[in-house]
Amino acid sequence: MDETPPLRESLIQAGIALLAEGGTAALTLRQAALRAGVSHAAPAHHFNGLPGLLTAIAARAFDTFAQTLQTARDGAGDDPRARLQGICQGYLTFAATHAGLFHLMFTAPEVDRHDPALAPAAAHSYQILQEACRPFSSHPDGRLEVAVWSMVHGFAALGFSTPTPPRPMTEPPKFADLLDKLLAR
Amino acid sequence: MDETPPLRESLIQAGIALLAEGGTAALTLRQAALRAGVSHAAPAHHFNGLPGLLTAIAARAFDTFAQTLQTARDGAGDDPRARLQGICQGYLTFAATHAGLFHLMFTAPEVDRHDPALAPAAAHSYQILQEACRPFSSHPDGRLEVAVWSMVHGFAALGFSTPTPPRPMTEPPKFADLLDKLLAR
């Protein structure tokens, strides 16, 4: 049926490994091909150039991202607020643990965000957060979801959740306290 | 006194132009040198390689960013809430208008964020937002500032303020409404 070619899968895995080890700069087509044990031009037959590989990796990352969010949510119990807190914590943990993938998913300019494999995966991630926001939402235009999503994403992107702080403060506040301000009332 | 060499300035300007025209991929040392009318290796004498040029451009961008925030704040009148709204609007406008610079400033991995020219400029931008949050802050740990900063940054980074939406919704809410939720009570 939808059997993915083994080399395509190997290249994606090699790319993820390269990204985790050496960051964005280390993720090249030729290195991925070398790791997969094929010639330097082989990836062109499975991806549309380097942007294609990056897009495929980002799509894969969105899948595991969605799983991370779900796991964090389900492990947080039954209280709606705890579930939303869990999702946000999963969001921040993923961003800190997989910084390379996180950068690829959201901000790398080479990734085609309209790719038919990536867009649904990204939408699914959003849907998980959206559902968890519903018990607290008072307006129908989704402003609370956007507020929560923006805040947790900005918190992660600005590095407030990472241990190495390039920031003008000693100790950043906990995200949970920030979220409480949004959910109050 | 601190006269910057003219070529260094020309290279920065060339880099900014390249970034605005062709995005991150178009910003190369050799193209910047070509625009400045010098040989391809000349930039190495003014910047520590490509990361050095990118860092210098990011530092310059933070300066104009801070000016943008101040201008937006001062044009919003005397009401503290309007001033904070103005700053956030300036933040979003800058991100949408100078997408390349915005990406460089906050998320490009080549930029050295501990650079002695960049770090103060970035801290100054934060200080402007911090001051505007003070009238609303109830906790001393700066959690409101971080909440506002995270939310406006995430809102911009996720593209809610740009006209081309790769998002699973028809019309995103206004950021002003999101901010009201944070400032309420």
Next chain:
DNA sequence: GCAGGTCCTTGACAGTGTCAAGTTGATCTG
């Protein structure tokens, strides 16, 4: 006049993405 140093050029190198052409091997066709 001339040593020293800054600024820049020239030339080279390894590495990158991408394309064209050729090879191989399996699968389908008559």
Next chain:
DNA sequence: CAGATCAACTTGACACTGTCAAGGACCTGC
């Protein structure tokens, strides 16, 4: 079963990138 077809992959080349070493031009101070 022989031959055509076609996708997967290799080989080789090209332009482009950042970086480095060596050298040249030009000014400054002595």
